[in-house]
Amino acid sequence: MDIRDHPEDHAALKKAVALLTAPSVTARLSNLIGSPIEGAVKRLPAAASERINEAVETALGKAVDAALWSLDNQPHTAASTRRHKLYAAASGAVGGAFGLTSLLAELPVSTTLMMRAVADVARAEGFDLSDVDTKAACLEVFAMGGPTDQDDAAETGYYMARGFATQAMNQLSRELAEIAARQGAGQTANLMTSSQAGKWMARLIERVAERFGVVITNKVAAQAVPIIGAATGATLNALFTDFYQDMALGHFTVKRLERTYGAEAIRAEFEKQAARQQHRG
Template identity: 30%
Template sequence: MMTKAQQVLPPIKDPDVHDQIDRLARRYTGAGGLGIELLSKVGNSADGLIQRLPAFVRVRLDGITRFALNRAFSAASGSRRYFRDRGDWFNRMATSVSGAAGGAGGFAGAMVELPVTVTLLLRAMLGIAAEHGLDPDSDEVRLECLRIFAAAGPMADDDDTDFGLLAVRLSITGQTVQGLISKVAPKLSISLGQKLAAQAAPVLGAFVGASINFAFVRYYQEMARVHFGIMRLAKETGIPQEALVEALRLSIQRIEKRETLKRTQASAS
């Protein structure tokens, strides 16, 4: 019996599909941006940020993240019934205001603000799913949001982790939202822990809290557009998602090789 790993994927011959995949690849590689570079300088490294957290916070972070995810779905879905979806900038500014309030309060304020940030991020993702013609109330979309949250995060050192999740997304079958939350929470807690440590720096306070949340929401919005872009493309073309993901992976590799070559040439000149 042929396994998924041995499955021969059909070739993608439509140039329009390749163009759309290339656009998604460029969106993926540009998801971090200058804001994430700034955060990396603030914390020196992701591991360094985590070590800044007090021990009692590190121990509770997984539970806080699990609580935030459980609350976020009902809060985000409920708010969409009463308030229409807004654009990217509105969501980024709303999250920035939340981050500023949390950053001004140090660790205590940042921890209280964490579930609010997760809810705002999730609402932004659901709005992007609706933009792509998908049902934001469906289990399919909710599960995909959790997979996006399970990405390594904007401050991770290993860029392959995000795409690794995207590449194997179809291997996670039969999962309920609650079941996937249990798997996602430990991964998301690392990303949120990095945010929490940088945000709660006493010298930097509210300004960095707002900047961090702005960078985070931008990152997850871009990741959502990649994930939901692949889902929409599969529905519109009938091409298996595995084949689209493989084409996306190759396109990302080409872009990264070109960027590496440019940096090498620039440093040599």
């Protein structure tokens, strides 16, 4: 079955490509402060990045369960994108008022709100929030938006971010193979949703946090730029939530279409559309 023979799905894929190859959140931060974000990052205290990276990994670990638990698991429920942006803006306004310490304290809250916004989009696209693969896919969204060698390249952006889940799984492949050999392949999935799932998710969170930590460091640096003003926290949290909602919509659209047309066929068409959009740009 060819997606090009189904205009509605083909249009959905084109929209997903446009979302997933749009300028990164790092580029948007630079536009907001009116100069490259790297300069603001260099002005942060030396220990700030380390503290932020530690806080990010903890926040992601707490957010993925809290966010999905707080939503009714009813696939195809319409996403409440505007409401989540308002909640995130309110959280950012409080967190941005008292410096780095309050920003780190607020990080689990804002991350959970953004994760909830992402999961809401996943649910709207028909995904089961109790499925460990859906949790992993929600985490993958937070690997998007960081700096790459070519900001609008599909290969170095979207598909590289998706590769983190595969890499985390590969690290457990030998252990999973041994379990399958002892108990039968049919039992492996059941174990993956319990003890093995915890190890897999922990490794995935660690990998995603490496990229999301860079983005959050950039966010903190932007909030330290005086010209942005007192509304920085609210503005940036709304910007971040809007960005990751777009990434989620693109990501879960692609995954939904893969169920119908196959992963290889969708990837080939994705890259074809991305090349056309880049050429037109």
